[in-house]
Amino acid sequence: MHNFDSYLAGSASRISAEYFQLDVNGRDTVIFRERVYCYELYHQLRRYWPNETNWKICGEIDKRGHPVLRYSDESPDFLVHVPGEPANFAIIEVKPADFDRQKLIKDFKTIVKFMRSNHAGYERGICLIYGDKPRLISNITNAVAQFVSEGHDASSIEIWHHPSIGTCAHHISIAGTKVVAENRV
Numbered sequence: 437m438h439n440f441d442s443y444l445a446g447s448a449s450r451i452s453a454e455y456f457q458l459d460v461n462g463r464d465t466v467i468f469r470e471r472v473y474c475y476e477l478y479h480q481l482r483r484y485w486p487n488e489t490n491w492k493i494c495g496e497i498d499k500r501g502h503p504v505l506r507y508s509d510e511s512p513d514f515l516v517h518v519p520g521e522p523a524n525f526a527i528i529e530v531k532p533a534d535f536d537r538q539k540l541i542k543d544f545k546t547i548v549k550f551m552r553s554n555h556a557g558y559e560r561g562i563c564l565i566y567g568d569k570p571r572l573i574s575n576i577t578n579a580v581a582q583f584v585s586e587g588h589d590a591s592s593i594e595i596w597h598h599p600s601i602g603t604c605a606h607h608i609s610i611a612g613t614k615v616v617a618e619n620r621v
Contacts, residue, residue: 437491437516437525440560441607444528447480448566448598448605456566456601468532468567474513477530481514490518491525510546515558526560527551533567540579541586544593551592561614564605566598573610580612 455476457466478495485493496511514528527550529543540563547561565576580590590612598605607616 437489439486440516440526443481443484444562444564444596445604445606447477447484448564449603450480450483451476451566451598451601453601468534470513470530470532473532473566474530478514490521490523491516492519494519510549512546512550515550517558522557524550524556524558526562527558528562528564530564530566533565533569533572535565535575535579537575537579537582540576541583544580544583544590545588547593548588548590560594561592562594562596564596564598566605568599572597573608576608576610580610584612 451473455472458469458472474495478493481493494515494517496513512527513530514526515524516526516528517524527547529547531540531543543563547563550556551558551561565572569575576595580593580595583590592614594614594616595608595610596605597608609615
């Protein structure tokens with residue numbers, strides 16, 4: 437899936453304001469809603485996904501009943517794979533910039549589980565954080581440090597950031613996570 441980074445980066449850049457943050461009746465400020473963002477990201481990815489590939493982007497697949505992962509209670513936000521075959525490319529978990537640290541750590545665990553599974557073995561594990569908040573990089577770094585201090589290995593996790601409406605998502609370097617020599621976008 438050689439153009440995947442471009443698909444992800446470009447699709448994120450096409451997410452408009454009403455899906456990036458949600459207006460709520462009775463509130464003066466907009467709020468992050470991960471599910472709303474994910475549905476629109478899925479829509480944008482599907483609009484530009486190449487027809488000539490067997491790779492499919494699937495949203496929040498429930499693994500109950502799966503012969504290999506049937507005891508898993510995780511439902512990753514996105515999987516890029518060839519359905520019905522042992523061809524697994526990427527697992528993607530999404531979090532808003534105002535994430536709860538424990539929920540982000542849970543997503544890290546899901547990513548690592550799907551990458552390390554003898555039967556799933558996804559090639560890439562991406563945590564995409566959208567929006568921008570003060571101390572965002574510090575908050576991500578602290579979550580990664582806690583994850584590692586709990587005995588987990590974060591070195592296979594790619595951290596991506598989609599900072600604002602109209603911008604592309606991109607890989608960011610966080611100590612302890614996967615180092616990407618150059619942004620492949």
